[in-house]
Amino acid sequence: MGLIIETAGLGRAFGGAIAVDALTLAVSPGEIFGLLGPNGAGKTTTIRMLSTLLPPTTGTARVCGHDVARRAGEVRRHIGYVPQQVSSMGHYMLTGREKAEIEAALYHVPRRRVQARVSELLELVQLSACADRLVQTYSGGMQKRLDLACGLLHRPDLLILDEPTLGLDVQSRHHMWDHIRSLRDEGMTVLLATNYMDEADRLCDRLVIIDHGREVAGGSPAALKAAMGVSSLDEVFLRHTGHALREEVG
Amino acid sequence: MWSQEVLALSRRWLLMVLRERLNLLFSVLQPAVWLVFFAGAMGGAVDARIVGTGDYVAFAVPGVIAFTVVGNGVSAAMPLLFDKETGYLDKLLSMPVRRGSLIVSRFVFQVGMNSAQVLLILLVALALGVRPATGVLGVLAILAVTGLLTLALTAAAMALACAVPSHGTFFAVTGFASLPLLFMSNAFVPLSAMPGWMAVVARLNPLTYAIDAMRLLVLRGWGGGVPVSLGALSLASGLLLALGWWQFARRTSERVA
Numbered sequence: 001m002g003l004i005i006e007t008a009g010l011g012r013a014f015g016g017a018i019a020v021d022a023l024t025l026a027v028s029p030g031e032i033f034g035l036l037g038p039n040g041a042g043k044t045t046t047i048r049m050l051s052t053l054l055p056p057t058t059g060t061a062r063v064c065g066h067d068v069a070r071r072a073g074e075v076r077r078h079i080g081y082v083p084q085q086v087s088s089m090g091h092y093m094l095t096g097r098e099k100a101e102i103e104a105a106l107y108h109v110p111r112r113r114v115q116a117r118v119s120e121l122l123e124l125v126q127l128s129a130c131a132d133r134l135v136q137t138y139s140g141g142m143q144k145r146l147d148l149a150c151g152l153l154h155r156p157d158l159l160i161l162d163e164p165t166l167g168l169d170v171q172s173r174h175h176m177w178d179h180i181r182s183l184r185d186e187g188m189t190v191l192l193a194t195n196y197m198d199e200a201d202r203l204c205d206r207l208v209i210i211d212h213g214r215e216v217a218g219g220s221p222a223a224l225k226a227a228m229g230v231s232s233l234d235e236v237f238l239r240h241t242g243h244a245l246r247e248e249v250g
Numbered sequence: 251m252w253s254q255e256v257l258a259l260s261r262r263w264l265l266m267v268l269r270e271r272l273n274l275l276f277s278v279l280q281p282a283v284w285l286v287f288f289a290g291a292m293g294g295a296v297d298a299r300i301v302g303t304g305d306y307v308a309f310a311v312p313g314v315i316a317f318t319v320v321g322n323g324v325s326a327a328m329p330l331l332f333d334k335e336t337g338y339l340d341k342l343l344s345m346p347v348r349r350g351s352l353i354v355s356r357f358v359f360q361v362g363m364n365s366a367q368v369l370l371i372l373l374v375a376l377a378l379g380v381r382p383a384t385g386v387l388g389v390l391a392i393l394a395v396t397g398l399l400t401l402a403l404t405a406a407a408m409a410l411a412c413a414v415p416s417h418g419t420f421f422a423v424t425g426f427a428s429l430p431l432l433f434m435s436n437a438f439v440p441l442s443a444m445p446g447w448m449a450v451v452a453r454l455n456p457l458t459y460a461i462d463a464m465r466l467l468v469l470r471g472w473g474g475g476v477p478v479s480l481g482a483l484s485l486a487s488g489l490l491l492a493l494g495w496w497q498f499a500r501r502t503s504e505r506v507a
């Protein structure tokens with residue numbers, strides 16, 4: 001297969017404000033690719049364009065070989081999107097298993113295979129014991145794990161994770177990282193937006209740092225550190241994006 | 251595939267309602283309370299010559315049904331509103347789900363719930379001595395009328411839910427619109443007893459035709475007015491449905507947070 005994600009001059013404006021500006025990405029099969037950048041840099045906007053939720057205002061993007069604007073339906077069949085917010089609110093009153101079964105049907109998992117597939121994934125994220133409890137009684141970490149499982153129901157070629165370990169404890173983060181690595185080892189491609197440099201450093205094969213919607217640096221974590229002669233990705237990030245808070249710059 | 255999506259979404263709507271037992275209980279009981287207390291009390295104050303029957307409860311049954319369907323029409327869009335605000339709508343729209351399935355599953359669910367409630371209202375009415383003049387077939391026709399009305403209201407509510415910035419605006423608009431919608435119709439007073447200008451407004455209200463058809467089916471028979479009212483209602487519902495569908499399609503194809 002060719003590139004999993006391929007964008008050329010991809011951009012999105014909201015009114016006059018440019019959130020993403022001429023982004024050119026190339027992600028190969030089997031990579032964990034990181035999208036880094038300060039708050040408001042345009043990570044979620046990029047992800048929303050790649051998940052067909054937001055049409056680009058400039059440029060093009062192809063996901064799994066299909067144009068996100070013209071072949072959105074095809075793209076949706078191939079991606080598993082795990083949003084930044086946990087979706088417990090929409091599911092208060094549903095159990096973890098019910099939520100997963102309903103989403104499996106929406107991903108067109110064949111009817112007779114739904115139950116087995118759901119059990120298998122709940123087992124994978126270690127939620128089997130709590131599968132029949134209401135989602136609203138889950139901890140933040142359990143909800144994130146459930147959302148991850150739900151993104152895998154249809155065996156997507158590309159898993160899109162928006163801040164998968166936001167608000168998780170150390171144990172849960174390590175578990176999440178292990179899951180993501182083993183998915184990559186099985187051949188899945190992962191696009192990961194994160195604000196945690198340690199996470200990017202441990203997980204990503206390659207990454208881009210964006211600021212004000214533009215790419216400011218890209219490469220493997222090791223290459224980025226070596227190019228600057230520093231030992232931490234934090235240092236690389238700060239040198240590229242500066243120390244100013246984004247709210248002050250506007 | 252299409253049926254799989256609609257079934258799965260309907261299951262979600264059903265589970266969400268069934269888990270809120272108290273909410274369910276009260277919304278099921280409410281119309282019965284209206285019929286017993288409101289219609290029972292008003293009956294004594296109403297002139298039989300004006301409403302055209304000595305049985306005000308029978309006269310009010312279609313009004314109470316319309317009241318219930320309009321009330322449920324507002325809640326038809328609640329899950330969509332909340333999915334939009336919690337961000338879950340993004341997840342749904344990132345899946346290979348037909349946009350139409352979201353709205354069709356709400357139709358299926360709302361028509362099912364409303365039909366059950368209409369049957370309950372008719373049972374309570376029966377206990378109060380109201381026997382529909384058109385019998386069992388008439389009851390089926392009443393279900394068809396409320397089904398049409400449900401489609402129209404659900405489509406309108408879903409379109410509004412897509413268009414508003416948050417649930418605050420949604421409830422402000424529906425709160426503002428639903429009472430005039432009911433009182434500017436023949437729900438509790440016949441057109442002939444209204445001031446002239448109000449009767450004109452009521453004639454433009456699709457609800458009037460739904461209530462008219464149901465009232466004829468309950469009080470009179472299949473005669474004259476029923477096909478005309480059904481035709482007017484179908485036309486109005488078709489228009490609202492098309493409008494709602496178009497709005498919904500437009501809003502879900504480009505979703506801005």
Ligand SMILES: Nc1ncnc2c1ncn2[C@@H]1O[C@H](COP(=O)(O)OP(=O)(O)OP(=O)(O)O)[C@@H](O)[C@H]1O
Pocket residue numbers: 014017018019037038039040041042043044045046195506507
């Ligand atoms: N629907 C919208 N309407 C207007 N502006 C928007 C909209 N969505 C995003 N933006 C703007 O686009 C810019 C990029 O936002 P985005 O959410 O993509 O950032 P992010 O990198 O994901 O940030 P964070 O790390 O805080 O999640 C911000 O300036 C934001 O205010």
Ligand SMILES: [Mg+2]
Pocket residue numbers: 043044045084162
């Ligand atoms: Mg974000």
